[in-house]
Amino acid sequence: MERSYNFNAGPAALPLDVLKKAQSELTNFKNSGMSVMELSHRSKEYEEVHNRAQQLLRELLNIPENYEVLFLQGGASLQFTMVPINFLGNGNGSYVLTGSWSKKALKEAEKIGKTTIAATSEQTNFDRIPKLNELSIDDNASYVHITSNNTIYGTQWQAFPTVENLIADMSSDILCRPLDVSKFKLIYAGAQKNLGPSGVTVVIADKNFLEKGADNLPTMLDYRTHSKNNSLFNTPPTFAIYMLSLVLEWLKDQGGTEKIQETNNQKASLLYNVIDESNGFYNGHAQKDSRSIMNVTFTLPSDDLTKQFLAESKELGFVGLNGHRSIGGCRASIYNAVPLESVEKLSEFMISFQKKA
Known part of the structure; x- marks a missing residue:
């Protein structure tokens, strides 16, 4: 059967070369006699995959040394909770609403503490990104949250605001263009649109910002847990991270x-x-x-x-x-x-x- 013309919104198309590479290594990865799916996440073979994926992300996005690269689970939907539970504190989360996903992020933050809407385009059915001069950010904002690309409505930020503690959901457009990571305190992205298969979520975060997270958090919801353990506190989605590394290799080759x-x-x-x-x-x-x-x-x-x-x-x-x-x-x-x-x-x-x- 010929390959389909795949325009799915997510899970989405993967490079054919990546799929062929994974197919060739599926039952015997690097002469281990095992699939990547069978390797211990503590093994040398898997550690090389894990660290290579981090290295490639750093290279492709020119991620500064003072930023952490994490591989988490739960998709962007879990990040909707992790961000406010770590960083909302006694301030408020300031959200720019540009579609359904930013609204869902706001809804989860409202359960944690105070929030404000910095700008919204809902009145015109999210057909545009608010202009930078439309943003109204509360003086007591703990962070400003945006969704860089909106899959449902087909809109995308063309330029990012220069604000303190900017956080972005980049699930659907990360790596589609060069990015100045230093403008953000934290970026998160579910892999299943532009990074690889579903199952792994990439988080890129300023290390000092992570250390400002709330105390006494549930262990798995604390970014510092994953930062201190190289995203290996518990069993990571090893095959998804392996596929992510292949996609990053492919992108580098492009x-x-x-x-x-x-x-x-x-x-x-x-x-x-x-x-x-x-x-x-x-x-x-x-x-x-x-x-x-x-x-x-x-x-x-x-x-x-x-x-x-x-x-x-x-x-x-x-x-x-x-x-x-x-x-x-x-x-x-x-x-x-x-x-x-x-x-x-x-x-x-x-x-x-x-x-x-």
Whole structure:
């Protein structure tokens, strides 16, 4: 069977070269006579995998030495709780609402302590990222939380605010472009969109900031537990971290974040050009200055045409083009691992579908 044109929002496409590499090592990793899934997480073989993944992340993102790289579990959803329980204290968490995930992060923080909304675009159904001059940050803010890319609505921060104690959920766009990590006190990202398979969550955090966490926390919810134990306090998701390391190796081979950004911009431009030149047949949800290069969201003139579009695309091997149930329409998730060829095929289909509609 041929490979599908995979536009799933997450879990998402993985590089074919990575899958082949994992396949070749699946039953006998580095002549150990075992799969990575069977190795002890205390073994030398696995320790090399673990440390290599950390090293590659540091290299690809130019992570400063005073930042920790952690591999945790529970996805971004657990980070919604870990962030406030560690850092909210007697202040308040200041949240910028740009979609469903930032709202969920705020909801969890509200259970821990005081929160404020620094800005929101909900009044226009999250079709844009608030401008930097719209942010209203409380003087008593313990941190400011943003979601860098919004998979459901197809919006993405083009420039980040310069504020104290900035925290970001980058689950759906980490490594899609160069990043100044030093602007943030903490970054977290579930792997299943742009880093690897589901099961591991990457946390990048200023070491001094971590030490300011609350006292007497539950052991597993304290970042310092994982920092002091190299993310090996308990059994980590070893196979997911192994796959993460392969994805990072692949990204390095592609030329790193600067080169992958060029490809991502090319892929996004293909689809946005089709939308913009369709005379309203395709209507992008995101305002142009907030468009994501990871998730392209759009609607067609009617529900019937949308159903027909999705049905015909499925017959041609396209997968994952359904829009999220909250806004409907269509969505193409074009993460790093989605080949340019797949996006070219989709743009061609969109043009031909409009012509015969």
